[in-house]
Amino acid sequence: MAAPTSDFSQGVRDYGASWLPGGAAPYGNFPDYSRFHPPEGRVRLLPAGLLSRLFPHRHGGPLLGLDVGCNSGELSIALYRHLRDCGDNRDSPEGSVAWKDLNLLCCDIDRDLIERAKQKSPFSGCVSRHAAHIMDSETREPLLHSYLSKFGRSAFDICFCMSVTMWIHLNHGDSGLVTFLSCLASKCAYLLVEPQPWKCYRAAARRLRKLGRNDFDHFRSLTINGDMTEKITQILTKDCAMEFLCCFGSTGWDRSLLLFKSNR
Structure with missing residues (x-):
């Protein structure tokens, strides 16, 4: 697994705030995310x-x-x-x-x-x-x-991964994205994912460049690209032993909510 970009490694190591002024947050850790x-x-x-x-047949014990x-x-x-x-x-x-x-x-x-x-x-x-x-x-x-x-x-009954996959992908590359999805799939019965579309990748890289920072380490070398909803569905169903159940629709910012079920 590739190391995070050196500019931001201290923020990851200390789990502290590593967002940048000007609307850039290299790990998606925007301080006012819910506002937009x-x-x-x-x-x-x-x-x-x-x-x-x-x-439907679950009785007793918490979810x-x-x-x-x-x-x-x-x-x-x-x-x-x-x-x-x-x-x-x-x-x-x-x-x-x-x-x-x-x-x-x-x-x-x-x-x-x-x-x-x-x-x-x-x-x-x-x-x-x-x-x-x-x-x-x-x-x-x-x-x-x-x-x-x-x-x-x-294991968990359900896992939520809401607009997270892009940040994993940009900071850890193609193999990191697959590792991340495999990890989640192994730890839950159901997985609800909201992938960011490819246009969000370009926007995130553009925000860094405007601040005079280098691109994300892996942005130029990602081979998993294009229709990210389709690509993430393929990874989960072909590599992670999950079954695609449904799409609940798209948000006003053009992101789909996808539900998967573990076949393990």
Whole structure:
């Protein structure tokens, strides 16, 4: 796995703020992300009672979710509220099921964003937040193992990866993207992904150049490019033993919400 760009390596190592003035954030850790991509733009696409539909015969024990790249937490809270409270599944013999026992682990590379998220989280008992570099197995594996072991579990029920894949791809290259997706696929029963389109890659590189910085280390050499929704679907279905279930639609900023199921 390639090392991050040298200009930003200290920020990753310390899990501190490494965003730059002028609208550039080399790891997607924008300090005011929810202002230009509000959580409602994603949540409104998800059907009511999604968890009841995915787990119609689940009785007893909490559902566990993992939110990778949670930023300062606004989307995590919106997802939690929607998934916990919208439990009306009329096709289920149990009828209305509200998933009150939902636990969510949220992680982000930026320690400062995690601290902001902790300060304003209304669900501190059920939503845990930790600074972690998801591509660093030495920090990732102990965190995930410790969290899952508290519930006697070895995997999450659902994982959320919302506008994260591009930053992994730009900083770790093609092999890093495949490794990242394989890691998530191995740790959950369902995976909800929001890939950034290729135009976002070009925009991210352009923002760095405007600040007099070099391109991302891997931008010019990426062979996984073009239709990123299609490419990520191919990786997950062909390399990661996952089945594509559906697309819930596209946000107002032209990003699709894709749901996959593990075949393991």
